[in-house]
Amino acid sequence: MDHFTTRPELCGTFGAVASTHWIASAVAMRILEAGGNAFDAGACAGFVLQIVEPHLNGPGGDVPILVTRANDTGPTVICGQGPAPAAATIEHFQNLGLDLIPGTGLLAPCVPGAFGAWLTMLRDYGTVSVRDVLEPAIYYANNGHPILKNAVNTINSVKELFQNEWKTSSATFLPNGSAPEPGSLFTNKPLGAFYERVIKHAESVSGSREKQIQAAIDYWYKGEAAEVIERFCTETEALDVSGQRHRGLLTADDLNNWSPPLEKATSVTHGEYSLFKCGAWSQGPALLQAVQILQGSGIADYAPESADYVHLVTETIKLVMADRDAWYGDEIDVPMETLLSKDYANMRRSFIGDTASLEIRPGTLNSTAPKLPPVHPKGAQGAPSAIAGGGEPTMAQNTATTSLPLNKFQRGDTCHIDVVDRWGNMVSATPSGGWLQSNPLIPELGFALGTRMQMFWLQPGLPNSLKPGKRPRTTLTPSMAFKDGKPYLAFGTPGGDQQEQWSLQLWLNHIVHGRPLQQAIETPAFHTDHMIASFWPREASLGSLIMEERYDSATISELQKRGHHITVGAPWSEGRLSACSYESGAGGTLLRAGANPRGMQGYAIVR
Numbered sequence: 001m002d003h004f005t006t007r008p009e010l011c012g013t014f015g016a017v018a019s020t021h022w023i024a025s026a027v028a029m030r031i032l033e034a035g036g037n038a039f040d041a042g043a044c045a046g047f048v049l050q051i052v053e054p055h056l057n058g059p060g061g062d063v064p065i066l067v068t069r070a071n072d073t074g075p076t077v078i079c080g081q082g083p084a085p086a087a088a089t090i091e092h093f094q095n096l097g098l099d100l101i102p103g104t105g106l107l108a109p110c111v112p113g114a115f116g117a118w119l120t121m122l123r124d125y126g127t128v129s130v131r132d133v134l135e136p137a138i139y140y141a142n143n144g145h146p147i148l149k150n151a152v153n154t155i156n157s158v159k160e161l162f163q164n165e166w167k168t169s170s171a172t173f174l175p176n177g178s179a180p181e182p183g184s185l186f187t188n189k190p191l192g193a194f195y196e197r198v199i200k201h202a203e204s205v206s207g208s209r210e211k212q213i214q215a216a217i218d219y220w221y222k223g224e225a226a227e228v229i230e231r232f233c234t235e236t237e238a239l240d241v242s243g244q245r246h247r248g249l250l251t252a253d254d255l256n257n258w259s260p261p262l263e264k265a266t267s268v269t270h271g272e273y274s275l276f277k278c279g280a281w282s283q284g285p286a287l288l289q290a291v292q293i294l295q296g297s298g299i300a301d302y303a304p305e306s307a308d309y310v311h312l313v314t315e316t317i318k319l320v321m322a323d324r325d326a327w328y329g330d331e332i333d334v335p336m337e338t339l340l341s342k343d344y345a346n347m348r349r350s351f352i353g354d355t356a357s358l359e360i361r362p363g364t365l366n367s368t369a370p371k372l373p374p375v376h377p378k379g380a381q382g383a384p385s386a387i388a389g390g391g392e393p394t395m396a397q398n399t400a401t402t403s404l405p406l407n408k409f410q411r412g413d414t415c416h417i418d419v420v421d422r423w424g425n426m427v428s429a430t431p432s433g434g435w436l437q438s439n440p441l442i443p444e445l446g447f448a449l450g451t452r453m454q455m456f457w458l459q460p461g462l463p464n465s466l467k468p469g470k471r472p473r474t475t476l477t478p479s480m481a482f483k484d485g486k487p488y489l490a491f492g493t494p495g496g497d498q499q500e501q502w503s504l505q506l507w508l509n510h511i512v513h514g515r516p517l518q519q520a521i522e523t524p525a526f527h528t529d530h531m532i533a534s535f536w537p538r539e540a541s542l543g544s545l546i547m548e549e550r551y552d553s554a555t556i557s558e559l560q561k562r563g564h565h566i567t568v569g570a571p572w573s574e575g576r577l578s579a580c581s582y583e584s585g586a587g588g589t590l591l592r593a594g595a596n597p598r599g600m601q602g603y604a605i606v607r
Contacts (some may be wrong), residue, residue, distance in 0.1 A: 023594075028041035046429060050114075058447045080470070082450075112434065162174055234248070280330070283328065437561075455472040481511075521579065524550040
């Protein structure tokens with residue numbers, strides 16, 4: 001049966017790009033057209049996203065990247081998730097009287113990993129220079145880009161905070177004392193100047209492409225950026241969501257001693273496909289667990305718009321997210337082989353009943369009881385005393401229709417980029433963190449630091465307990481799939497705790513139900529917040545189910561009868577998926593891509 005979509009599924013033979021901003025997609029295609037490969041294009045787009053989506057990511061943030069060459073047997077993970085600083089101990093936060101790491105301010109930054117990860121990919125997999133990948137970002141930083149309405153909304157949500165507390169942010173984001181007008185040209189000249197200094201230094205060191213890239217990495221992690229970051233964190237007391245002012249913990253030594261780990265991706269098989277994710281320092285394996293559970297569930301018998309489908313997927317997500325919170329973490333022996341096994345999936349599937357679960361139920365593994373963090377049902381302790389900008393923006397609401405006051409949490413999402421070139425090389429990356437609303441702007445560098453450390457727990461003995469040098473269990477989670485042993489699909493979405501949920505829906509819509517990429521993306525979507533939230537204030541909304549208004553009223557009514565606590569959102573409010581595919585056959589090679597109409601800014605380009 002044919003289904004109407006707002007956009008065509010794009011097909012071509014030369015290259016495919018899909019991202020959460022049309023300018024990033026355009027500059028990536030420009031790199032491909034100039035002879036670059038997917039890795040060159042992905043890096044260029046990544047730096048441009050820092051400029052054009054400043055409320056969703058920045059140079060001080062993080063990015064996990066999945067990369068594969070056409071002839072690789074599986075993807076490699078380039079981990080742009082930096083670790084906790086050496087001074088970040090549980091005792092330090094306890095001495096400050098804190099039981100959660102604040103969601104804003106200078107206590108929460110990890111080592112900023114995005115710059116190192118993008119340039120590591122460029123150095124090891126790319127073909128072009130530092131100048132080639134940074135010049136488009138510099139152009140938009142210096143000459144301006146049409147600022148998004150949601151970015152302006154975010155700036156307005158923290159206007160008073162900037163004016164009264166984070167005054168270094170005002171000069172850039174409140175020119176002439178007010179937020180820019182949506183669609184007006186917006187610049188960040190301090191950031192443009194910093195990236196110009198990176199290029200100048202890199203080119204002064206060597207004429208070799210690889211040595212220039214390494215020099216740029218060293219300039220960041222062993223040079224100017226590291227020194228300025230330490231000085232800013234040491235000298236600045238920033239108000240955060242705790243209601244107190246704190247200095248930062250990051251030092252130059254923390255940056256000096258870090259480089260992006262390169263790791264083998266984690267995977268499961270699904271028929272002729274292999275699905276790949278980052279390891280247990282991310283929430284990526286939760287998608288793999290969900291696929292294992294659903295393979296034996298009869299999910300193919302239920303249309304994606306049906307109550308049976310929504311119920312089964314939602315109950316599966318509740319189980320795998322409980323396992324995520326009880327078992328996943330960095331620097332520990334996560335029993336991943338058991339978690340991803342068919343026997344464990346069969347056992348977990350037996351927990352799914354005809355009604356909605358209102359419990360968080362992690363599984364027992366190898367006779368070992370799970371270690372679950374504290375569960376605080378949403379609203380049970382009263383509304384938190386929030387300072388705007390706390391937590392991670394997620395696409396939980398449509399900012400165009402929400403009645404949420406701007407002095408509370410400004411909702412949005414993060415970023416995503418997929419690239420496939422004509423040779424079959426692939427990139428899938430989910431940059432985030434270092435938002436303009438995360439902490440005060442560092443004036444010499446033109447960016448803020450991240451707040452990813454808020455995902456740690458301050459209770460000892462949990463898989464994701466805080467420890468110096470440890471990576472927080474991030475929500476950032478790109479996806480990649482092989483078909484018959486060859487690279488086939490790169491996909492992902494912004495959205496915090498919802499990323500695996502929307503990615504799972506795309507996977508099922510496309511792989512199980514055979515819907516083309518654009519249709520799979522546009523199919524009505526949903527999510528649950530029935531989990532321990534990864535971001536401050538770490539609450540759980542038990543039994544929740546948020547569905548787009550496009551679902552039939554009978555479907556919504558049936559799910560309510562099954563015990564789901566339903567919120568009906570705007571018609572196009574769930575996620576911002578994008579995807580690119582590559583398939584070679586007897587008739588030739590076809591590249592396809594789709595991007596999300598939700599959010600009114602993501603676009604795919606194929607030719």
